[in-house]
Amino acid sequence: MESTVAQKLDSLKKLQQLDSKLDDIVKIRGALPEEVGDLEDEIVGYQTRISKHNSEIDDQNDEIANNKNAIVEATKLIKKYEEQQMNVRNNREYDAITKEVELQQLEIQILEKRIKEAYANIEAKNEAIQDTKNSLEERTKDLASKKGELDNITTESQEEENKLLKGREKAAKSIEERLLLSYNKIRGNVRNGLAVVPVKRDACGGCFNIVPPQKQAEIREKKKLIVCEHCGRVLADVEEVIEEEKKPTRTRRKAVAKK
Ligand SMILES: [Zn+2]
Numbered sequence: 001m002e003s004t005v006a007q008k009l010d011s012l013k014k015l016q017q018l019d020s021k022l023d024d025i026v027k028i029r030g031a032l033p034e035e036v037g038d039l040e041d042e043i044v045g046y047q048t049r050i051s052k053h054n055s056e057i058d059d060q061n062d063e064i065a066n067n068k069n070a071i072v073e074a075t076k077l078i079k080k081y082e083e084q085q086m087n088v089r090n091n092r093e094y095d096a097i098t099k100e101v102e103l104q105q106l107e108i109q110i111l112e113k114r115i116k117e118a119y120a121n122i123e124a125k126n127e128a129i130q131d132t133k134n135s136l137e138e139r140t141k142d143l144a145s146k147k148g149e150l151d152n153i154t155t156e157s158q159e160e161e162n163k164l165l166k167g168r169e170k171a172a173k174s175i176e177e178r179l180l181l182s183y184n185k186i187r188g189n190v191r192n193g194l195a196v197v198p199v200k201r202d203a204c205g206g207c208f209n210i211v212p213p214q215k216q217a218e219i220r221e222k223k224k225l226i227v228c229e230h231c232g233r234v235l236a237d238v239e240e241v242i243e244e245e246k247k248p249t250r251t252r253r254k255a256v257a258k259k
Helices: 005-029 032-086 091-173 177-189 213-221 243-258
Strands: 196-200 234-239
Touching: 005 091, 005 177, 005 196, 005 234, 032 091, 213 234
Parallel strands: 196 234
Antiparallel strands: none
16 A cells, blocks of 8 residues: 555654654753763762772771781780790890890881771771762752652653654554654754754745745645755645744743743
8 A cells, every 4th residue: 555645744744743742842851861860870979989988998997907916916926035035044145035025016016007097097988988978968869859850740741752652653653664764864863853844935944945946846746755955854845924823833832942
């Protein structure tokens, strides 16, 4: 069942109408979906940072425990040396042991210094964690409010969107695949999402370049599909401009877009 050019154009126009309404819905949601996504990413970033700080604190605590054990060992050694010193046979032995004791005392000083440094590190990490937690809390609040906003808008428009999507699916089925593909391609390439436009005031309704009278006549005939030679959009109609109707329509559209 081959459809005529006029039927094809009607199907394309219908599809375009539905797609434009869907575009409007997406526009009203505006930057909210992206903002929600950004906040979610930021929050994951903070959580990662906190767990990294926490594992670094664990490492520092391990080091403190190890150093404390080493101090216990060194203290034991010193005690042992001091007992040995009681039973030395000469000054040379006594001095040798004194040197060992001094070495262990030095070792203990180094270990104590390391422990102090580790505690300072932990304190710094805890401060950093607190800062990050503050940011996390703030962003979590932002996310909740943005998500609420988006949910409200989505709920409001969801029913209409579903209806439009269903209608779109149906309309798309009546269009041959090749034509649908180029329609989708044009729509993807143009900023305003219009792939099917009328000729208005002798100009393409998409790119506003002049459409020559001969072409306009062909468009009116609907014997073949005519595309704008400048932007490639399908020119479906030649619209007769009625001045009176134009102005109120424009203002209304602007008001809706501002929401
Ligand atoms: Zn054009």
